[in-house]
Amino acid sequence: MNDGHVTRDLPIVVVVGGGFGGLAAAKALKRAPARVVVIDRTNHHVFQPLLYQVATSILTPGQIGSPIRGILRNQPNTSVLMGEVIAVDLAERCVVVDCLDRDRVRVHYDYLILATGASHNYFGHKEFEKYAPGLKNLADAVAVRNKVLRAFEQAEGEEDPARHRELLTFILVGAGPTGVEMAGAIASLCRITLRSEFRRIDPASARIVLIDVGSRILGSFSEDLSAAAHKQLEELGVEVLLGQGVEHVDEEGVIVAGKRIKSKTVIWTAGVTPSPAGTWLNAETDRSGRVRIAKDLTVPGHAEIFVVGDTATLDHDGKPLPGVAQVAIQQGRYAGRLIRRRLEGKAMLKPFRYFDKGNMAVVGRGYAILQTRVFRTSGFLAWLAWAGVHLQFLAQSSLRVSVFVQWVWTYLTGQRGSVLIVNHLSGSHTEAKTEPVPLQSSEPVQSSV
Amino acid sequence: MNDGHVTRDLPIVVVVGGGFGGLAAAKALKRAPARVVVIDRTNHHVFQPLLYQVATSILTPGQIGSPIRGILRNQPNTSVLMGEVIAVDLAERCVVVDCLDRDRVRVHYDYLILATGASHNYFGHKEFEKYAPGLKNLADAVAVRNKVLRAFEQAEGEEDPARHRELLTFILVGAGPTGVEMAGAIASLCRITLRSEFRRIDPASARIVLIDVGSRILGSFSEDLSAAAHKQLEELGVEVLLGQGVEHVDEEGVIVAGKRIKSKTVIWTAGVTPSPAGTWLNAETDRSGRVRIAKDLTVPGHAEIFVVGDTATLDHDGKPLPGVAQVAIQQGRYAGRLIRRRLEGKAMLKPFRYFDKGNMAVVGRGYAILQTRVFRTSGFLAWLAWAGVHLQFLAQSSLRVSVFVQWVWTYLTGQRGSVLIVNHLSGSHTEAKTEPVPLQSSEPVQSSV
Numbered sequence A, B: 001m002n003d004g005h006v007t008r009d010l011p012i013v014v015v016v017g018g019g020f021g022g023l024a025a026a027k028a029l030k031r032a033p034a035r036v037v038v039i040d041r042t043n044h045h046v047f048q049p050l051l052y053q054v055a056t057s058i059l060t061p062g063q064i065g066s067p068i069r070g071i072l073r074n075q076p077n078t079s080v081l082m083g084e085v086i087a088v089d090l091a092e093r094c095v096v097v098d099c100l101d102r103d104r105v106r107v108h109y110d111y112l113i114l115a116t117g118a119s120h121n122y123f124g125h126k127e128f129e130k131y132a133p134g135l136k137n138l139a140d141a142v143a144v145r146n147k148v149l150r151a152f153e154q155a156e157g158e159e160d161p162a163r164h165r166e167l168l169t170f171i172l173v174g175a176g177p178t179g180v181e182m183a184g185a186i187a188s189l190c191r192i193t194l195r196s197e198f199r200r201i202d203p204a205s206a207r208i209v210l211i212d213v214g215s216r217i218l219g220s221f222s223e224d225l226s227a228a229a230h231k232q233l234e235e236l237g238v239e240v241l242l243g244q245g246v247e248h249v250d251e252e253g254v255i256v257a258g259k260r261i262k263s264k265t266v267i268w269t270a271g272v273t274p275s276p277a278g279t280w281l282n283a284e285t286d287r288s289g290r291v292r293i294a295k296d297l298t299v300p301g302h303a304e305i306f307v308v309g310d311t312a313t314l315d316h317d318g319k320p321l322p323g324v325a326q327v328a329i330q331q332g333r334y335a336g337r338l339i340r341r342r343l344e345g346k347a348m349l350k351p352f353r354y355f356d357k358g359n360m361a362v363v364g365r366g367y368a369i370l371q372t373r374v375f376r377t378s379g380f381l382a383w384l385a386w387a388g389v390h391l392q393f394l395a396q397s398s399l400r401v402s403v404f405v406q407w408v409w410t411y412l413t414g415q416r417g418s419v420l421i422v423n424h425l426s427g428s429h430t431e432a433k434t435e436p437v438p439l440q441s442s443e444p445v446q447s448s449v
Helices: A020-028 A048-055 A138-156 A161-167 A177-193 A223-235 A277-281 A325-344 A380-393 A397-413 B020-028 B048-055 B138-156 B161-167 B177-193 B223-235 B277-281 B325-343 B380-393 B397-413
Strands: A012-016 A035-040 A044-046 A065-067 A078-089 A094-099 A104-108 A111-114 A118-120 A169-173 A207-211 A238-241 A246-250 A253-256 A259-262 A265-268 A272-274 A302-307 A359-362 A368-371 A376-379 B012-016 B035-040 B044-046 B065-067 B078-089 B094-099 B104-108 B111-114 B118-120 B169-173 B207-211 B238-241 B246-250 B253-256 B259-262 B265-268 B272-274 B302-307 B359-362 B368-371 B376-379
Touching: A012 A020, A012 A104, A020 A035, A020 A111, A020 A325, A048 A138, A048 A177, A078 A104, A078 A277, A078 B138, A111 A277, A111 A325, A138 A161, A138 A265, A138 B078, A161 A169, A169 A177, A169 A253, A169 A259, A177 A207, A177 A223, A177 A238, A177 A359, A223 A238, A223 A368, A223 A376, A277 A302, A302 A325, A359 A380, A368 A380, A376 A380, A380 A397, A397 B397, B012 B020, B012 B104, B020 B035, B020 B111, B020 B325, B048 B138, B048 B177, B078 B104, B078 B277, B111 B277, B111 B325, B138 B161, B138 B265, B161 B169, B169 B177, B169 B253, B169 B259, B177 B207, B177 B223, B177 B238, B177 B359, B223 B238, B223 B368, B223 B376, B277 B302, B302 B325, B359 B380, B368 B380, B376 B380, B380 B397
Parallel strands: A012 A035, A012 A111, A035 A078, A111 A302, A169 A207, A169 A265, A207 A238, B012 B035, B012 B111, B035 B078, B111 B302, B169 B207, B169 B265, B207 B238
Antiparallel strands: A044 A065, A078 A094, A094 A104, A118 A272, A246 A253, A253 A259, A359 A368, A368 A376, B044 B065, B078 B094, B094 B104, B118 B272, B246 B253, B253 B259, B359 B368, B368 B376
C-alpha cells in the first residue's frame, strides 16, 4: 500500500527485536537505500529501566510501552512485523518467524541485525520461575503487580496473624539495580501509599528482604555508592542479606543458607540469560551464551550479520561491556550506520567505541545514586538527575508528560497511578449460575472484619 | 489495627459489589453507627461507561479503574474484602465468600445490600463467548483491545488479500450504547490513529459491521436521535445491519440471516444477564432473573436485605427502570441512607423515586447524542456535555485530569493512549532454547514485506 514508492530490488535489512538496540538500529537506517523490516514478539517497545515502577503500581503499562509502529511511523522505508524469530537460515539468508496464529514464514535478509536481548536466568532451576517471577516485559510487570497487591488483599481477609506475616513478607532475589529499585519501591508502597487503606493489617509492618550471594549490593557501582544505597535501604526498613545464596524456592517461600524464610511473594531479580541468537547462528559464544562479536559488531565469518546489546559480548578496554541500555543503543546505532555506509559505498567507520555516560539507580522516594567516569553522588540531586535522564529517554513525547505528572503526584502525595489487580483468571460469572451453592456452616465466620 | 475505635457490637452492614450501586451505598453509610464491609471480586471500581475506550486503546485501564480501598480510605467505619460472594445464608444471616486462594469464609450481616450487577448474556449460546468476548470489566476490555490490535498485526504479516479482508472485518453484535460506541471508536482507530502505521495493509479499508435484531440502533433513545446516530455511523463508514439476528458465531465469523460474514474479530455487545442474587435469596425475579424489589428497595419478606442496580428490577411510572449507572447510584444511595436512618432510629424515607438526568451516547470523535426529559440534541455540543458529565463522575480526582489530557490529545492528534498488546500467553523465552529449530525450506518466503 504505502510502500509503492520503494523500489522492489532494494536490499533488505532485517532487524530482530524492538528493544533499545533494535530501535536505534532501525532509526539509523531511516535514510538508507534499503527496505528495513523490524520484527518483534510484541507490538511495543518497553522502557525496561522503569519496569519496576509498573510492577509496584507507580506507572501504568501504557506509560512505559510505546507501539513500535508508532515510533517508526514516519520512516517510509521501514515496516514492522509482529512475530517471534525462532531460527536463522544462514545458507539461504532467511530468518524463520513464528507469526501470530499462523504458519511460520521466512523473511529474506541481505543484512541482519540481531538485537534479541536477554531474559531471566534461574541458573538451571527453571522450576523456581513458577514461584518467583522475573521482570523483563510488561506482562511480567503486570503479573508481579497483581502478586504484590493480592498479598495485601489476602492478608486483610485472613484472621491468623502468623499467616499475615507470611503474606506480608516480600523477598527479592538478587541485589542488582532491579532488585534494589524494587525493594525501595515496595517499601514506599507499604509505608506510604497503602498506609491507611486497610483495617485489619498494617501494611507498614511488611517485611522486605533483599538477598544476594555477593558481598555487597549494586556490585557494578563503586563501593561507597553501594554502601550509601545499602544504608538508604535499611532506613526504608529493607532487610539486606548478603553473601547468601537462595538454595530453594517454592510456594512456601525460600531457603537461604539452610534457613527457610516464609513468603508468598518472591521476585526473581538475580540475573539474565541471553536470547538463543548464538544457537541460531551456530556462532562462538561466551559461557553464558552471548555471541562473541568483532569490533565492527559483526559475527566473525559473516560480514552481513550484526549482533548488538545484551545478546552479544564484546571486550572493551579489557573487560566485557555491561548489559545496559546505553550499550545496546550505541551498538544498534553503530550497526545501522555501518550498513548504511556500506550500501551507499562510503568509507567504513572506525571500530565501535563505547562511550560510558554513567550509571544510576533509585533507592526509594527521592533518593538515587549516580556514578560517571568523573564524579559520583547520591541523594536527592542524584534522583533529580535520574528523573531527568529517564524522562529524556522515554521514547514518545506524550508519554514523557504523563510520566512526569505521575512522578510529581506520587512524590507529593504518595498516591500511585495504577493500584489495580487486572486478572484474566478471575473471570466474570457469565450467565447466571442457577445452581444454588450448598451451605456448610462449618465454614469459618469472620468475626472481626 | 485501624478499627480499634469501632465498638465491637455495632451492627454490620455488608455491601456486595464495588460498582456504582455498591459504592454509593457504602458512601451513604459513612457516618452511620455501623461497621460496613464492602466485598468485591476485584480490588477496583470500574467506570463501566468508558470500558469501550480501553477496548479501543484510547484510555489505559488505570484511567478508568480506581482501587476501592483508595476511594473509601477516609471512611474509618468501612473495611474492604476482596473475594467472590457465592451464596447467602438467610437463616444465619451470612454471606459465603470465596476468598483469594483460600477456603470459603462466612461474613455475618445485620443488613445486606446486594449490588452485584450484571454480566454478558449470550441468550443460551454460551459457546459463542469464546469467539465473541463481551465487555464488562477491565480484563475483558484488555482482551478485546489485544484482539483488535492483533488483527491488524496479523493482516500486516499476511500476503493473501482474501485473508486481509477477514482480518480487517470487525463485527459488533448488538447496537445498544456499547455496540455503537465501540463501532465509532474502532472506525476512528482505523481511519485516523493507525492510518500511516502499516505498509502492506490499509487500516482505513477495514470493514466495521454493527448488527442488531431490532429495527433501529440505540432503542432506548428517541427515534430522531437514533436516526442521527445511525447517519453519523454511516458517515464513519460503519455498516449497520438491522432486523437481523446473529444465528451463529465461530472462529470464522458470524452467520446473520443465513449469510456468513467472515471475521476474526467479533465482539458481543448484545445484552446483559443479572448476577445470581435472585438464586442466592430464593426470591421472586423477572424473566431475565432480576430480583423484584419493593419500593424501599428491600426484598419482600426481608426488611434487612436490599438489592440495587442491574441485578434488581423495579417498576417506575409503569415500566421497569433501565439498567444504567444513574439508577444504580440513586438506589445505592437510597439503601445506604435508609439503613442509616433505621440505625439512628429516625423517621423512614419516602419510597424510592428515580430522577432521570438524561441519557447520552458517543458516536465517533466529537459527536454524541443527548436526551433528557426536557430536550434532545446531537453533535459536538452534545459531545462536550458528554465529556463534562463523564469527567465529573470519574471517581478519583487524579484520574480526571489524566483522562481529560488524554481526550484532548486524542481529539487533536488522533493518537491514542495505549495501543499495546500485553499478553500473558506470549511469554518470554526463559533460559535459552538450546535445541536448534529444524529448517524447512517449504515455508513461504515473504517477498514483499
